[in-house]
Amino acid sequence: MFEAKIDDIRLLRDSIETIAQLIDEAVLRVKPSGVELTATDRAKVALVNFKMTSKAFSEYKCEGDIDIGLNILNFLTILKRVGNDDKTKIRFDKNEQRLEVIIEGRSVRKFAIPVLDISSEELSQIINLDFPSEAEVQSDIIEQGISDGDIIADSMLFTVEKERFMMVAEGDGSKVEVNISSPSVKINSSRDVVKSLYPLDYLKKIIKAARISETVKILMGSDYPMKMEFKNPAVELSFVVAPRVLEE
Incomplete structure (x- = not known):
């Protein structure tokens, strides 16, 4: 019962x-x-x-x-x-x-x-994957970046450096780049640089979880799944999304 x-x-x-x-x-x-x-x-x-x-x-x-x-x-x-x-x-x-x-x-x-x-x-x-890098950002900043990327592309490149987090989308000669540095982001990374490409149709759906948490923790690696965690005292809602192949 x-x-x-x-x-x-x-x-x-x-x-x-x-x-x-x-x-x-x-x-x-x-x-x-x-x-x-x-x-x-x-x-x-x-x-x-x-x-x-x-x-x-x-x-x-x-x-x-x-x-x-x-x-x-x-x-x-x-x-x-x-x-x-x-x-x-x-x-x-x-x-x-x-x-x-x-x-x-x-x-x-x-x-x-x-x-x-x-x-x-x-x-x-899948839930217990190890991620070499993580970045904690205000949810509305990520939501805005995903909306910006969706204007011109169907995928978005996420990059974590030691002191900077970036989101880049390109398509048909157009490009949008979102740079987030301290204090707007908290980064913990065992690598100098990790980057991976993710589908925007999924990211647009996942970021709706911004309603339940002011911040989102992004865990990722290079050409590796990404985990997005939204938490508050009552709820934990996380997503793992597979990467797209990053063409050189």
Whole structure:
């Protein structure tokens, strides 16, 4: 049995809305410590890892670990029906095999969605990749840079140096370059320079997580996957995206 109540839906809704940009179905694992979701998109280009602590809920009861297979878009559609002043209960009973969402406001509305039979993926090797360089930047700076790059290209080159972080996009003779230096970036790198190219169609979706965290930690290597971490006291939302081949 799992039952939880959340007084402010925005943090959960914003997280699920970002996840839904990439994932259509996934296993939501509820534990006594909180809620987790780990999945890859259908093309296996990106991985999503989501954790929301039980302390984010005003009430939380979970009897052991429970896996709940969900259509993420259906779940999001219901969460979008919750007003900012409404209280929300989320409940799951193994015997009924349905997830219930009860919205309490001027009226009480009750939604139920079926649980899907989805196999959990073994993704620990991707989640636990070692990265030689990391940079922590204000999320809105990265969001602006990705939007700038999207004007002229379909991929963006990320470069981490000892004291500078750069984003460059080029296409049809046009170029945009974003340079970020201290104090706007905090860099920790075991290499003098690392650089890798990433698809902007994925970056545009991932950066929507900027709503849940003022800063983003970017972990990467040369011609290597990149991890983007968004954290606040209640939620951790991270993404690993595969690189594109960097042509010399």
